[in-house]
Amino acid sequence: MRKKGQFDGDDRGVSMTVSYILGLSIAFLLVIGLFLTAGDFVTEQRETSIRTEMEVLGEQIATDITLADRMAQTTTDNETVVVRRSLPSRVSGTGYTISVTGGDDPYLVLTSQDPEITVEAEFSNQTDVEMSRLNGGSILVNYTDSDTLEVQRSDR
Amino acid sequence: MADLNGRRTSRGGERAQIMLVAAFVLAVTFIALAVMLNSVIYTENLATRGEDAHGSEAIAYRADMAAGTERLIEHVNENQTGESYDDHVANLTTSIAAMDNGTAPIVATGGTRTKVSVMSVTRGTRIGQFNTSRNFTDVGATTDWELANSIEGTRAFRINITDSSQLVEEDLISFLGGSLDPFTVRVDDGTDDWAVRIYEDDTTTDVIVDVEGGGECVAGSDPEIDLTAGTINGEPCGPLSFGDGVSTPYSLRYEQADQIQGNFSLVVDSTSFTSSHYSTDEDTPFADDGAIYAATIYVLHESADHVYATDAEAIPGENDA
Numbered sequence: 001m002r003k004k005g006q007f008d009g010d011d012r013g014v015s016m017t018v019s020y021i022l023g024l025s026i027a028f029l030l031v032i033g034l035f036l037t038a039g040d041f042v043t044e045q046r047e048t049s050i051r052t053e054m055e056v057l058g059e060q061i062a063t064d065i066t067l068a069d070r071m072a073q074t075t076t077d078n079e080t081v082v083v084r085r086s087l088p089s090r091v092s093g094t095g096y097t098i099s100v101t102g103g104d105d106p107y108l109v110l111t112s113q114d115p116e117i118t119v120e121a122e123f124s125n126q127t128d129v130e131m132s133r134l135n136g137g138s139i140l141v142n143y144t145d146s147d148t149l150e151v152q153r154s155d156r
Numbered sequence: 157m158a159d160l161n162g163r164r165t166s167r168g169g170e171r172a173q174i175m176l177v178a179a180f181v182l183a184v185t186f187i188a189l190a191v192m193l194n195s196v197i198y199t200e201n202l203a204t205r206g207e208d209a210h211g212s213e214a215i216a217y218r219a220d221m222a223a224g225t226e227r228l229i230e231h232v233n234e235n236q237t238g239e240s241y242d243d244h245v246a247n248l249t250t251s252i253a254a255m256d257n258g259t260a261p262i263v264a265t266g267g268t269r270t271k272v273s274v275m276s277v278t279r280g281t282r283i284g285q286f287n288t289s290r291n292f293t294d295v296g297a298t299t300d301w302e303l304a305n306s307i308e309g310t311r312a313f314r315i316n317i318t319d320s321s322q323l324v325e326e327d328l329i330s331f332l333g334g335s336l337d338p339f340t341v342r343v344d345d346g347t348d349d350w351a352v353r354i355y356e357d358d359t360t361t362d363v364i365v366d367v368e369g370g371g372e373c374v375a376g377s378d379p380e381i382d383l384t385a386g387t388i389n390g391e392p393c394g395p396l397s398f399g400d401g402v403s404t405p406y407s408l409r410y411e412q413a414d415q416i417q418g419n420f421s422l423v424v425d426s427t428s429f430t431s432s433h434y435s436t437d438e439d440t441p442f443a444d445d446g447a448i449y450a451a452t453i454y455v456l457h458e459s460a461d462h463v464y465a466t467d468a469e470a471i472p473g474e475n476d477a
Contacts, residue, residue, distance in 0.1 A: 027174040034178055038185040042192075049192045053199040060202070067211040067462075074215050075466035078275070078454055082463040083211065088202075092195045 043115075046092055050117050053091040054110040058121030060085060061098060061108055061139065061151065068141040068149050069125045081143035084154050089137040099133035100151055106131070125149070210268070214457035214464035217263075221272045221455050224255050225470035230312070233282050233423065233447045241279055241446035248448060249274050271456040275467055280449025281429060284421030287439035288318040292339065292413035292420060294433035295440050299414045303422075304429040305407035309449065310398065312473030313383040313422035315341075315354075320363050320377040322417040323356040338366075339416040341383065343399045345406040350399050352383065354416060371395035384422075384473050423472075425449045 068083045075081060089095070096112045106129045108121040127143070130150040138154040228251045232244050239247075256272045263270050283303055285292065294301045317323070328334035338355035351368040361377035365388060373393035375381075381388050386396040399406065408424065427445040434443040450471040457464045 024174070027178075031174055031178045031181070034181055038181060042185055042188045045189060045192055049196045049199075052196055056199045056202060071211050071215060071462075071464050074218060075464075076469070077467040078465065079467070080456075080463050080465040084461045088198075091199070092192055 047115055047117060050092045050094065050112050050115070051119060053088075054096060054112060054117065054119040055121070057087055057091070057096075057098075057136075058108050058110045058119050060087070061141075062121045062123035064139075064141045065100075065108075065123050065125065065129060065149060065151065068143060069127045069129075072127045072143045072147075072149065075143070079143065081141075083141045084138070085140070086138045086154075087136060089135070091136070096136040097133060098136060098139065098151065100129055100131055103131070110136075210459060211462055211464065213268070214462060217270060217457045218455045218464070218466065218468050221255070221259075221453060222468045222470045225252060225272075225451055225453050225468075226472035228252060228255070229448050229451060229470060230472050233444075239446065241448075244446055244448050245277050248277065248451060252453065266459075268457065268459040270458075271454075273454050275452040275454050277448055277452075278425060278450040279427060279445070280423050280425050280447050281427050282421070282423045282444045282447035283429075283434075283441065284419070284438065285441045286419045286421075288316075288419055289417065290419075290439065291322070291415070291417050292410050292441075294413075295435045296432070297414075298433070300409065300411050301413065301433050302407055302409040302430065303433070304424045304426050304443075306405045306428040307408055307424045307426040308404045309425035309471070310343075310408065311384050311423050311425075311449070311471055313398065313420075315381045315383065315416075315420045316418045317354070317363060317378050317381070317416065318418040320356050320361055320379075322415065323354060323363065324412075324415050325356050325358045326364065327358040329353075329355055336415075337412045339413060340411040342409050342411060343402050343406050344409070345402045345404070348402050350402045352396065354381070365393060365396060367395040367397075370397070370400070378418075382473070423447055423449055 064083045064085050068081055071081045071083070072079070091112060094112045094114050096110055099109050099111070100106050101109055106125065107123065110119045110121070111117070128148040130144070130148050132151050134151065134153050140152050140154040142150050142152050144150050225248075228248055232247050232251070236244060236247060252272060252274055256270070259272075260270050281304060293299050324336045324338040326332060328336045330337050338353045340351050340353045342349055342351040344350075353366045353368065355364055355366070356362070357364060357374070363375050363377060363379050364372050365375065365379075365381060366372040371394065373388055373395060375388040375391075379388050380390075381396075382390075383396065384398045386393055386398065388396070405426070429443055429445075431443070434441050436442055450469060452467050452469055455464075455466060455468050
């Protein structure tokens with residue numbers, strides 16, 4: 001039986017240099033692994049959150065266009081139809097643009113700047129909707145003098 | 157493996173700096189995730205904030221105000237006979253202002269501003285007879301007579317039959333092999349015409365409302381027929397589509413008006429009629445050309461998230477003739 005404390009401080013068979021290199025390498029590997037994994041994870045989560053946010057915003061704008069369309073359909077003369085909505089100017093720390101595109105069958109496209117993610121939102125309309133593109137933030141849907149709907153920037 | 161176990165020497169202790177950096181990275185990662193999670197929660201909170209900008213309320217408000225104005229027009233026409241057209245218009249304007257003052261403070265509590273006002277009023281003629289035991293002949297007992305001409309529209313045309321036995325029975329009718337013509341309402345624009353004949357079933361007391369070339373509806377005895385709404389006793393009658401195929405302006409006439417008994421009333425968008433057919437007594441046919449046919453109102457419904465304004469037509473019991 002070994003006596004207690006018999007090998008305390010026994011460095012034999014292990015070089016101090018090897019010991020250091022081994023220790024540092026394992027620690028670096030762990031840290032680099034952590035860096036890469038955490039970085040990817042955060043980036044991935046950020047993209048997911050940007051996409052989720054823009055999907056929600058897109059649906060809200062689509063709802064507003066549909067509502068303005070429904071209201072415009074019930075007007076005759078001396079008409080004014082404006083639907084306002086306050087939206088955040090940035091999603092998960094990046095700016096974004098809102099555009100109405102698609103010609104005769106319009107739909108919404110929301111695009112974030114960095115990272116560039118694109119989300120589409122469909123809506124049904126009877127009133128013509130003008131093609132437009134604007135930066136994110138508060139918007140309004142306006143029934144114009146030429147009897148079309150236009151998504152515009154809101155001052156409020 | 158002595159050194160890897162972390163020997164308590166000053167040099168061995170320096171390796172903990174790497175662990176410190178790793179811990180720092182982890183901390184930053186968690187903060188970034190927390191910030192993003194917060195952002196997602198905020199957006200999901202946005203998503204659950206009400207479906208729209210209360211636009212449905214605006215549309216409903218417009219419909220309510222138009223319906224209210226229709227009731228006011230009917231009230232002014234029916235309860236203020238004898239007054240001039242200008243008086244009727246003034247009364248309507250005052251009543252609509254009162255309706256506005258009544259509703260605006262209620263909706264204002266919900267943060268909405270509303271306004272309703274009269275834009276224009278269309279003059280018409282209210283024609284009727286309220287004697288339940290008289291036939292539909294004119295004051296001079298003429299059986300075929302013209303109620304009005306140059307008509308741009310007819311509304312609230314109601315015939316209430318009080319004694320179906322006064323109608324011609326089906327087996328006696330000329331176009332069904334007999335020799336008599338039934339009571340007929342005819343709409344005529346000079347080129348096309350539309351007519352509805354009213355007669356009684358020859359075996360029962362049922363009343364038949366027969367649209368010329370369009371089909372018929374059968375009702376029980378003493379029905380109330382709304383020609384412009386296309387209903388009999390409030391039930392829809394498919395073939396009864398007043399003035400179908402006739403363009404405006406048109407004339408409206410009764411034929412064989414002695415073959416029916418009851419009362420009737422209607423409002424026409426015209427002030428052109430032969431006054432000798434009428435008297436001022438409501439027990440015989442009367443015509444009040446100071447009546448209001450329709451009104452156009454301006455409706456505004458505004459809140460922080462929407463503005464809705466439009467003109468709206470109020471035509472009580474309107475038809476598309």
